[in-house]
Amino acid sequence: MNRRGWRQRISAARGAKLEGPARQKILNTLMAYFLLSPALLITLVFVYLPSVYVLRLSFYDWDLLSPTQVYVGINNFLRLFSLESEFWPSLFRTLEYGAVYLPLSVILGLCLALALTKIRILQGFFQSLYFLPSVTSIAVLSVVWSLIYNPQVGPLNRILQLLGVQASNLPQWLNDPDLAIPALAVMGIWQTLGFVTLLFIAGLANIPKVYYDAAYVDGAGRWSAFWKITFPLLSPVLYFVIFMLLINSFRVFGAVAIMTRGRPLGSTNVLLYFVYQQAFRFFDAGLASAASWTVFIIILLFVFLQTKLGERRVFYQ
């Protein structure tokens, strides 16, 4: 439909005698879907169609190249959840990442937010600076942190050496299977802490000051004011932040793809990297799709829980 057609229709409707509200609404509906067509079309074709397609693929055996897709029932899910499947270790790596990333982000973010609301100088400067990693590409951050963690030439180990750590005792960071995931998580914290802090600051600003005045009049100390007022009234934001961080930890991909590629010894093979490898390295579309859906369901579960808990707002006002 071209624009002229629409113009004519609308002016026709305006001129027509039947200008009832229903007729107007029908015309509005046509106009609205015309205006929404780019957004809706892209959404349907590139988000919802793939979501359905990946569900279908998870019941088929396919190598991405051959013309035939063989229906295999739930076989892909059986393979995915079998004991020897790489899925379980990669789920464990993801949870391990979250176990470092989430609590440290929440605690540090809250401390920084409290400090920022109290400091009297350079508040805006600090806040903007902390936000800088959020506007830098994960590709850039990954190569820079690769250098920082580099055991031979990286500044981290050079500093440790200055502090007197023996060359043989220097941590190998990303090359050490036990340290690689925590090291990636620390970089993740560093990257998103500015945003977490920002959310906490906004949450803190929403707490009415009169509560504190009342508490102080009643003789409450700062410590008890924090636990009895700030913490409970912050709980909606806290829920939001916690689930956002949980979802973030299931989304780790770029850093792994650039910094470790799942190594060493598969110790950084997190869920999405596992999916990526199954799809684009081993061309196992069925298994990759089954894994995609599993991650998808996990994330939807988090979103659902977040809305449920957020709605209840146990302590809110």
Next chain:
Amino acid sequence: MYKPRHSRSRLIFDVEQILLFVFLGLFAAVVIFPYLWMVLTSFKPSSEIFTPGMQFLPQHWQPANYLEVVRTGSFPRYVLNSVIVTSLGVALELSAAFVGAYAFAKLRFYGKNLAFYLILGTLMIPPQVLMLPSYLVVSRLGWTDSYLGLIIPRVGAAFGIFLLRQFMLTIPHEIDDAARVDGANIFQRMIHIYLPLCLPSIVTAGVFSTIAFWNDYYWPLVITTSDDMRTLALGIGHFKSLEGMGQWELLMAAATLATIPMVLVFLLARKTLIRNLTAGAVKG
């Protein structure tokens, strides 16, 4: 936030303020260090990177590293691709968001709620989860390894629609009605009334969109196969394979060049950026 019980006398050496400053300053140093190290390394000659010991500043500043990066390899092509993808992507995203937001804010129509949740729902789905099927859809369209494939599937108007709709809801209907009486049709009203009024919100949405397109790593990785179609972010990730040859200084120069535009965008727009980021999450 907290008001101290007794308003404190204005001491110059306020112990609490000093402790807060030290804490915030320490973290600021942690944030800035990787950037600083990136820039300083980009000016070092290769040999200085491997000399043992902690050496902060380059002994011999070597800006020629940047020349080497810009001249050699596919770097100019990466930059060109990033500029094309970002500018077209942002333009498309803003146009789609503007007209879509108008529909949601100013028109009553059938299926409004469903359409709204369909579009906004995409904000909850991490695109990486759909990497295989989106790749397959794009390859069925024959768009792999092309600008179309790099741009169109990533035009997510959801955030822009949300942001612009919120703003348009605050514009009173009377303005619209007055223009209608004067004979302006819907497109004229959108362009002559809503576009100028919404300009600040459009700029904000544009900043978010610019950062997202410029920085995106995962989608170009999935969708491109040839070196000619790599964007800068993807190219930097690819550059890292040079690391084996120990060319850290070139890698850091490339990384610095890729970072500068977004730092500038951020510095110019940081107020509106920070204000609007929290708006969706926390009612302020």
